[in-house]
Amino acid sequence: xxxxxxxxxxxxxxxxxxxxxxxxxxxxxxxxxxxxxxxxxxxxxxxxxxxxxxxxxxxxxxxxxxxxxxxxxxxxxxxxxxxxxxxxxxxxxxxxxxxxxxxxxxxxxxxxxx
Amino acid sequence: xxxxxxxxxxxxxxxxxxxxxxxxxxxxxxxxxxxxxxxxxxxxxxxxxxxxxxxxxxxxxxxxxxxxxxxxxxxxxxxxxxxxxxxxxxxxxxxxxxxxxxxxxxxxxxxxxxxx
Numbered sequence: 001x002x003x004x005x006x007x008x009x010x011x012x013x014x015x016x017x018x019x020x021x022x023x024x025x026x027x028x029x030x031x032x033x034x035x036x037x038x039x040x041x042x043x044x045x046x047x048x049x050x051x052x053x054x055x056x057x058x059x060x061x062x063x064x065x066x067x068x069x070x071x072x073x074x075x076x077x078x079x080x081x082x083x084x085x086x087x088x089x090x091x092x093x094x095x096x097x098x099x100x101x102x103x104x105x106x107x108x109x110x111x112x113x114x
Numbered sequence: 115x116x117x118x119x120x121x122x123x124x125x126x127x128x129x130x131x132x133x134x135x136x137x138x139x140x141x142x143x144x145x146x147x148x149x150x151x152x153x154x155x156x157x158x159x160x161x162x163x164x165x166x167x168x169x170x171x172x173x174x175x176x177x178x179x180x181x182x183x184x185x186x187x188x189x190x191x192x193x194x195x196x197x198x199x200x201x202x203x204x205x206x207x208x209x210x211x212x213x214x215x216x217x218x219x220x221x222x223x224x225x226x227x228x229x230x
Contacts, residue, residue: 033217040123042205042222043159050215058217090159100147100166100209103218105159 002026006091006106013081013113021076021109023091031094032074033058033103034066036087043090049074081113118208120221127196128229135191135224137206143167147209148182148189149218154202162204165189196228 004025013019023032030051035043035058045058049068063085065077074093078085088110092103117140127133139148150162163173165182173180177194193200206221 031215040222042118042220043218044220045217048215048217056215088157092159100164101216102149102161102164104161105151107156107158 004091004093004104004106006089006109008109009107010110011112013078013111015082015113017081018077018079019081019111020078021089021091021111023074023076023093023106024072025074025091025093025104026072027093027095027104028071029093029095029104030071031096031101032068033092033094034064034074034076035090035092036060037090037108038087046076046089081111083113085111086113087111118206118219118221120204120206120224122224123222124225124227126227126229129197130195132192132194133196133226133228135193135204135206135226137189137191137221139187139189139206139208141187141208141210143210149207149209150180150189150191151205151207151220152202153205153223159205162191193226196226198228198230201226201228 007022033048034046037043044060047066052071055066067075088108091106094101094103119138146167148165152160179192181190203223203225205223207218209216
């Protein structure tokens, strides 16, 4: 009963390096989301996807790119990491986009950019 | 624009005390949903409850209860007889329609520390 799985769990990058965070869900959910969590800021939406092949910008999209090539996977990319991107990243998925649907979260990825 | 305010940054209680976590929201939507999530020290976010804007009945689940008052735009969460395992960060969230799709707006969270 995996639910939402994020890899890796931890990563340290140097400024300017690139990396991709992978999110996989096995619940056949249409909608997927990427959030970042910073101390005292709650969770803020970076990008989201309403279906395979679609992506949309959230509240804080700058410096990130995403792709949804397969329904079960949602990738978050950092092309040139900056210290301001040090954060905990959460992926979530939901059955649909209507307001009542519950979002289910992965365990998070802790990223440090030096 | 929608907004969720959790004014209490951190609350400390002793085990068996009752504690209420406050959540105030702002929205122009007439139909909306409110959520509470728990983030224990292990880091994952766990869904606790969902409430729609048309249902103002209070809800109780074991030691947890929720008080939704549309007149004051509040959705408060009470833990009765708190336990050490209740120590976590609790987030209130509001669903939002954004270009036809709903997204969640989270409050900044309230850290609850329950000491033995």
